[in-house]
Structures are given as C-alpha cells and as structure tokens.
Amino acid sequence: MGATDFIGAREDPSAPDVAALIPMVRRVIGARVADPTTAEDLVQETLVRVLTAAPRVEPGMLEPYAIVTARNVVTSLWRQQDRDRRNQHRVVDLSPPDAPDDDMLAREEQEAVAAALARLTDRERDTLVAHEVSGQDTRSLAEELGSTAGAVAAQLNRTRARLRVEYLLVRENVEPPTDRCRPVLLALSGGDRRRQREVDAGRHLLECEVCARLSPPLMERTQSRDDELRIPIAVDADVVAARQAARELASRLGFARTELTLIATAVSEVTRNIVRFAGAGEVVVELLDQPRAGVRITARDTGPGIPDVQAALADGYSTYNGLGLGLPGARRLMDEFAVVSESGRGTTVTMTKWCDAR
Amino acid sequence: MTERPDTTPPPPPLPRSPVNEEELLPQLVSHLREHRTKLRQEWAARIQGAGLLHAMTPQEMAAETTSVYDNYVEVLETGSVEALQRYARDLSERIIPRGVETHEVVGIVLLLRDVLARSLFEKYQRDFALLNRVLDAYEPAANRIANTVAVSFVDERERVIRQQQDSIRELSTPVLPVRERLLILPMIGVLDSERARQLTEQLLTGIRTHRAKVVVIDITGVPAVDETVANHLVRTVDASRLMGASVIITGLSPDIAQTLVTIGVDLSKMDTIGDLQGGLEEAERLLGFSVTRGDGTGTM
Amino acid sequence: MTGPKLVSILRQGDWLIASIHTALDDSQMLLFRNDLVEQIGRHRSRGVVIDVAALDVLDSFGANTLRTIAEMARLRGAETVIVGIQPDVAFAMVSLGMDTGDVPTALDLEEGLAYLGRPTGARSRGRRDAAG
Ligand SMILES: [Zn+2]
Numbered sequence: 001m002g003a004t005d006f007i008g009a010r011e012d013p014s015a016p017d018v019a020a021l022i023p024m025v026r027r028v029i030g031a032r033v034a035d036p037t038t039a040e041d042l043v044q045e046t047l048v049r050v051l052t053a054a055p056r057v058e059p060g061m062l063e064p065y066a067i068v069t070a071r072n073v074v075t076s077l078w079r080q081q082d083r084d085r086r087n088q089h090r091v092v093d094l095s096p097p098d099a100p101d102d103d104m105l106a107r108e109e110q111e112a113v114a115a116a117l118a119r120l121t122d123r124e125r126d127t128l129v130a131h132e133v134s135g136q137d138t139r140s141l142a143e144e145l146g147s148t149a150g151a152v153a154a155q156l157n158r159t160r161a162r163l164r165v166e167y168l169l170v171r172e173n174v175e176p177p178t179d180r181c182r183p184v185l186l187a188l189s190g191g192d193r194r195r196q197r198e199v200d201a202g203r204h205l206l207e208c209e210v211c212a213r214l215s216p217p218l219m220e221r222t223q224s225r226d227d228e229l230r231i232p233i234a235v236d237a238d239v240v241a242a243r244q245a246a247r248e249l250a251s252r253l254g255f256a257r258t259e260l261t262l263i264a265t266a267v268s269e270v271t272r273n274i275v276r277f278a279g280a281g282e283v284v285v286e287l288l289d290q291p292r293a294g295v296r297i298t299a300r301d302t303g304p305g306i307p308d309v310q311a312a313l314a315d316g317y318s319t320y321n322g323l324g325l326g327l328p329g330a331r332r333l334m335d336e337f338a339v340v341s342e343s344g345r346g347t348t349v350t351m352t353k354w355c356d357a358r
Numbered sequence: 359m360t361e362r363p364d365t366t367p368p369p370p371p372l373p374r375s376p377v378n379e380e381e382l383l384p385q386l387v388s389h390l391r392e393h394r395t396k397l398r399q400e401w402a403a404r405i406q407g408a409g410l411l412h413a414m415t416p417q418e419m420a421a422e423t424t425s426v427y428d429n430y431v432e433v434l435e436t437g438s439v440e441a442l443q444r445y446a447r448d449l450s451e452r453i454i455p456r457g458v459e460t461h462e463v464v465g466i467v468l469l470l471r472d473v474l475a476r477s478l479f480e481k482y483q484r485d486f487a488l489l490n491r492v493l494d495a496y497e498p499a500a501n502r503i504a505n506t507v508a509v510s511f512v513d514e515r516e517r518v519i520r521q522q523q524d525s526i527r528e529l530s531t532p533v534l535p536v537r538e539r540l541l542i543l544p545m546i547g548v549l550d551s552e553r554a555r556q557l558t559e560q561l562l563t564g565i566r567t568h569r570a571k572v573v574v575i576d577i578t579g580v581p582a583v584d585e586t587v588a589n590h591l592v593r594t595v596d597a598s599r600l601m602g603a604s605v606i607i608t609g610l611s612p613d614i615a616q617t618l619v620t621i622g623v624d625l626s627k628m629d630t631i632g633d634l635q636g637g638l639e640e641a642e643r644l645l646g647f648s649v650t651r652g653d654g655t656g657t658m
Numbered sequence: 659m660t661g662p663k664l665v666s667i668l669r670q671g672d673w674l675i676a677s678i679h680t681a682l683d684d685s686q687m688l689l690f691r692n693d694l695v696e697q698i699g700r701h702r703s704r705g706v707v708i709d710v711a712a713l714d715v716l717d718s719f720g721a722n723t724l725r726t727i728a729e730m731a732r733l734r735g736a737e738t739v740i741v742g743i744q745p746d747v748a749f750a751m752v753s754l755g756m757d758t759g760d761v762p763t764a765l766d767l768e769e770g771l772a773y774l775g776r777p778t779g780a781r782s783r784g785r786r787d788a789a790g
Pocket residue numbers: 176177178180181182184204208209210211212
C-alpha cells in the first residue's frame with residue numbers, strides 16, 4: 001500500500017480536518033497491527049502528532065504526512081524493546097514515566113525540554129521535531145529543505161548537541177558565566193575533538209566551575225572512546241597513575257619497550273610539575289593516527305603559570321629542590337614538545353611521540 | 359545458442375560471424391599461438407622503445423618475454439588465475455633483484471595487451487561485429503591478467519624488501535659474547551636512527567642476558583654518523599654504564615670523533631681505543647678487576 | 659616505614675640491602691629515603707645496596723633521591739651502590755639528561771655485593787676485611 005493511494009483524495013486543505021483522516025489512519029495501522037486495542041492506541045497517537053504538526057504542514061500534504069506518521073508510530077512500536085537504545089542519543093528520555101510519583105519530575109523535565117527547544121532557531125527546531133518526533137527520515141527532510149541527506153544529518157547532530165547543552169542550562173538554571181562557555185559545551189556535546197581543541201575545551205573545564213559541573217553528562221556520550229585517557233592530577237600518586245596509563249595506552253601502537261619508558265618518564269616529569277607548582281590539573285593521553293601513528297600527551301594546570309618559558313626550557317632551571325630536568329628533560333624524550341603558559345592562568349604542555357613503522 | 363535461457367529470444371544471426379561464443383576464445387588463443395614469434399618480437403621491440411627493463415640483458419629479455427607471452431596466452435585459454443599468480447610471483451622473484459620497478463612490470467604487461475589487441479584488430483577488422491565480440495572476450499581477460507601481475511609483483515616486492523631489511527638489521531648489529539662477561543658489537547655500514555635504536559635495544563638487553571661487565575663497540579666499519587645517531591650512541595654508552603658495564607669504543611674515525619665533539623661529548627670521558635685488538639686487550643684488563651669504578655664507569 | 663609491600667630493608671652484617679618492590683610515588687620515595695638513612699645510622703652500616711629492578715621509571719626526582727641517599731649514607735660512613743636498573747630505564751635516564759654523579763651502579767644484587775667487597779655466598783657478619 002503506497003502513500004500515493006491517498007494523495008489528492010481531499011481537495012480542501014485550508015482547514016485541517018484531522019477527524020477526516022481517521023479512517024485512513026485506521027486502515028494503515030490496521031494493516032500492520034493485529035491487536036485492535038493496540039491499533040486504536042496507535043491511531044490516537046498518530047492523530048495527536050498530526051494535530052501538533054498540522055500548522056506547519058504544507059496545504060494538501062496532511063494526508064501523506066499522516067500516513068508517514070502512522071507508519072512511523074507502528075515502527076516505533078515494533079522497536080519498543082529497542083527504545084532505550086534509540087533514545088540514547090538524546091539527553092532527555094521522552095518516554096512517559098512509569099510511576100505516578102515521577103509525574104512531577106517528568107513535568108519539570110518536559111518543561112526543561114520545551115524551554116531548551118525554544119532556544120533553538122525555528123529551522124533547527126522544525127527539522128529536529130520532524131525527525132525525532134514525527135520520524136521523518138533525513139532524505140525526505142533534505143528534499144523539503146533543498147539540501148542533501150548528509151547535510152541534514154550533520155545539521156541534526158549539531159542541533160541535538162545544542163539541545164543537550166540548552167537543556168542542561170535550563171535544568172540547572174544557570175547562565176554561562178563567560179562567552180567561551182557555550183562554544184566549549186557545544187564542542188563537548190557534539191563530541192568533535194578537533195573543535196574541542198580549537199576552543200581549548202580542556203583548559204576551559206579546568207578554569208570554569210559551571211562548565212566543569214555541566215559537562216559530565218555531555219562527555220559520557222563521547223567518553224566511550226578507547227583511544228583517549230584523561231587522568232585528573234592532584235597528588236603524588238597521580239604522577240605514577242598518569243605515567244602508567246600513558247605507557248599502557250601507547251603500548252597498543254607497537255612502541256619498543258625503551259620508547260614506552262621514554263614516554264612514561266616524560267609524563268612523570270611534566271605531571272610532577274603540575275603537582276608541585278599548580279596543585280591541580282589533568283593529563284590527557286591520546287593515540288593519534290594522523291599524520292601517522294603516535295601518542296600525544298597534554299598536561300594542563302591552572303597554576304600560576306611559568307613566567308619565562310624559554311628559561312624553563314633551558315637546562316638547569318629549577319624552582320624546586322630537584323635537578324631542574326623537568327621540562328628540558330621531558331623535551332629530550334619526546335619528538336614534539338610545546339609549552340604554553342600564561343601568568344595567572346596556568347600552563348599547558350603538549351608533547352608527542354611518533355611511532356615509526358616497524 | 360543452446361545455453362541461452364528459454365525466455366530470451368535468440369539474437370538475429372550475424373551474417374558474416376558464424377563463430378559462437380564458446381569458440382571465440384579458443385580461436386583467439388590459436389591465433390596468438392600461431393603468430394607467437396612475430397608478436398613476441400614486436401612486443402620486445404615496444405618494450406625497448408619504451409625504455410623499460412633496461413636493467414636486463416637482451417638474452418634475459420628474450421627468455422622472459424617468451425615465457426611471459428606463453429603464460430599470458432595460457433591464462434587467456436584456461437582462465438586460471440592461480441597459475442598466473444604463481445607465475446607472476448616467480449617472475450617477480452627473478453626480476454626484483456635486477457632492480458625492476460613496479461611501473462615497468464605494469465608497463466610491459468599493458469604493452470603486451472595492446473600488441474595482442476592490435477593483432478586481433480588486424481585479423482578481424484573486416485568483420486566488425488565479430489571483432490567487437492572478440493575484443494569483448496579479450497579485454498576483460500587481458501585486464502585481469504595485467505591486474506593480477508601487478509598485484510603479485512607489488513606483494514612480492516614488499517615481501518622481499520621486508521625480508522632484506524630484517525636480515526640486514528639482524529646482521530648489522532650482532533651482539534657477540536666472546537667470553538664470559540664480555541660482549542663485542544662490530545658495527546658495519548650506515549647507521550641510521552632505526553638501526554641505532556635497534557642497537558640500543560640489543561646491546562642493553564644483551565648486557566642483561568649475558569651479564570656483561572665490558573662491552574667493546576667496534577665502529578671501524580661505520581663511515582659517518584649524523585648528530586642524532588651520535589647522540590643515540592652516546593646515550594647507549596651512558597646507559598650501559600648505569601647497568602654496570604664498561605664500554606670501550608674502537609675504530610673511531612676522525613669524522614665521527616668530530617661529530618661527537620660537535621654535539622658536546624667530552625671524548626676524554628669515553629674509553630676509546632684505536633683498534634679492535636687493543637680494545638680487547640683493554641677489556642681483558644678491565645675484567646681482571648673485580649669492580650667497575652675509578653675511571654668514571656658504572657656510576658650515576 | 660612505607661610498609662613491607664613497597665620496599666624491604668634487610669640487614670646483613672655491616673650492610674643493608676634495600677629493595678624497592680614496586681613503582682613509588684614521590685612521597686613514598688621520600689619515606690623510603692628517610693627510613694633507609696635512619697637505619698644506616700642506627701645499624702652503623704658500612705655499605706648499602708639499593709635494588710631498583712622493579713622501578714618502571716627513574717625520573718629526575720627518583721634519581722635525585724637515590725643520589726641524596728648515597729650522599730647522606732656517605733656522611734654516616736656507608737658506601738652505596740645502586741643495582742638492577744633496567745635497560746629501558748637506564749636509556750630513559752640518560753636521555754633525560756641525568757648527569758653521572760659518583761654513585762656506583764652494578765648489574766644486580768650479586769654484582770652490587772661483590773662491589774662492596776664480599777662474595778654473595780659468605781654468611782659471616784663481622785668486619786669488612788676484604789679489599790674494597
Ligand atoms: Zn564555562
């Protein structure tokens with residue numbers, strides 16, 4: 001049964017008469033769902049959705065829209081057991097609460113979602129709703145928008161990322177304290193690592209309490225990467241943890257044992273600097289595959305910063321009772337090494353070791 | 359037309375092409391066999407004209423082109439890619455040591471394809487419909503052959519290169535336990551960073567497994583090193599000392615000595631002896647002592 | 659005392675044999691240093707072997723601590739030898755730019771004890787009469 005059976009069956013599109021759609025929706029659903037009670041529920045659900053969308057639907061397009069919606073409602077029933085999985089990419093669970101006690105929570109949740117939706121642009125919101133709620137696929141959305149399915153999908157991902165951020169801001173009832181907050185949260189929410197580097201998300205999370213508090217649920221979705229490790233640094237024991245984590249992750253690339261120890265030693269040196277001079281920070285270990293296999297270590301802190309980086313990189317510089325080999329020593333162990341330090345804001349050391357083909 | 363499914367109506371008979379599909383290829387093959395000598399020579403001339411395979415002598419060229427030609431026709435006949443792969447591997451194994459490059463192999467196979475195609479064109483040019491069918495049968499098979507040969511060649515070439523590198527690596531940094539507690543490392547050839555890294559791993563783990571107290575590194579056979587490698591060498595010597603082994607360097611050329619000085623190595627702190635013989639005598643002397651101290655070795 | 663699992667310090671006649679059993683962080687390293695130096699003084703030890711074979715890394719702090727121990731031991735009349743530095747750890751140390759101080763190193767415990775002037779098998783306590 002195709003949608004074309006019904007197109008043009010009605011000639012009066014100006015006043016959407018949803019009731020007139022009922023027989024057709026019943027037929028569509030009845031052909032797919034045997035149990036009459038379930039079928040009737042789905043008919044009602046379909047009509048509600050059509051009714052909500054009616055003002056935005058092009059004149060004359062209500063029937064096809066209803067058919068597509070009816071089919072999607074049936075499909076989503078079939079996928080009921082997969083619902084959790086389907087909802088995973090949403091920050092909000094849109095399914096109704098199980099227990100009456102949850103009603104209020106659910107209502108607050110819905111209000112937060114509504115408020116978050118209101119912060120999107122019209123176009124963002126319409127596309128998202130058409131896709132997420134009405135189940136319209138990216139190809140037909142692309143046709144409507146005069147775009148490509150790939151572009152629509154990318155746009156949808158960005159919109160979802162924004163929705164998650166706005167939802168969190170509404171729910172926590174906070175305004176981002178700086179103008180860097182939103183870009184950082186968006187980059188985290190989208191899971192786009194290049195963008196995260198561009199906005200220096202790691203550093204911002206160290207500096208901004210609000211974003212640090214908001215970010216965990218955003219990161220959980222992307223934290224599943226297994227080629228990246230993030231180790232918070234505060235005490236002596238973290239130095240050992242960081243260098244062992246770096247060694248373990250890097251060992252996946254086929255580094256020789258000696259090189260793994262060079263990496264671990266370099267991590268030890270730069271991490272100790274965090275504990276000594278800054279008190280707190282983090283070490284991020286990432287495996288790289290571009291331009292070739294390698295491991296990148298980023299050690300950042302929110303300490304006082306290094307007044308003279310050039311001097312700190314020269315041999316013999318030391319402000320604690322050590323050998324002063326920290327930064328210059330670590331630099332000798334790695335292939336690439338960069339220090340960025342700002343007085344009063346902290347220091348970021350980025351160092352890379354490439355894994356030569358072997 | 360017996361093989362065609364019933365639903366397909368038989369095509370109208372071609373007036374001057376009485377040959378059916380099954381007979382096309384055998385006919386083609388026997389044509390190529392019949393004119394083997396002429397076609398092969400034409401092909402060889404084209405190869406020379408294109409400046410390919412110049413690393414080979416005329417005799418080798420004649421032998422290889424003949425055998426490639428026969429194999430080529432046989433694959434056309436049987437359609438068996440396995441035989442071709444086997445042949446291409448053998449061929450690659452023979453010609454890779456002669457310095458034949460991938461583009462040459464691909465080039466000669468494509469030349470053969472075109473020489474044969476032209477010959478087919480001449481033979482069938484008066485029957486255009488038949489010519490089309492012949493070329494339809496010939497071209498996919500010919501392209502498959504070219505593809506298979508190229509892939510086999512590249513695979514084989516990579517395998518040979520890997521093998522050579524491995525064996526060079528093993529040969530180039532042997533750690534020889536000459537007697538109890540004494541290792542000799544005779545190094546020959548150009549020392550790049552990869553080899554320097556290998557040397558470090560082998561020497562340092564060698565010290566541990568052989569419980570070496572003295573190591574003689576003979577670099578008579580190393581013409582020169584760049585600063586990175588020199589640095590690596592010095593680190594390896596220092597690391598050996600941290601493991602309690604004394605290092606004697608023999609055969610240090612003026613060039614390398616100069617490089618070491620350039621990167622700031624204090625040569626007076628390195629135990630350098632002119633030749634290997636002298637180095638071994640010094641090693642014996644050191645092994646006579648029960649401790650490794652006094653001369654700056656074995657301390658941190 | 660850092661606890662028996664991280665390090666052990668055994669007394670053998672005039673000598674102390676200190677073994678580090680696992681990677682130590684800086685605080686643990688300092689506790690080890692204090693503990694060892696205290697025992698050297700208490701036992702009037704003449705020689706100390708520190709076995710670092712279990713260390714995954716000897717960075718600037720670790721190496722510097724070992725050197726401090728040797729210096730404090732020397733002031734108390736004891737000689738120190740470091741043994742068991744792993745090949746990769748040794749290479750990383752020199753790459754880091756550790757300047758070679760004057761603390762002797764040896765391959766392993768056996769060599770370290772031999773260095774201090776007594777064969778491993780010897781059980782007798784008493785004075786150190788073999789030539790150093
Ligand atoms: Zn923020």
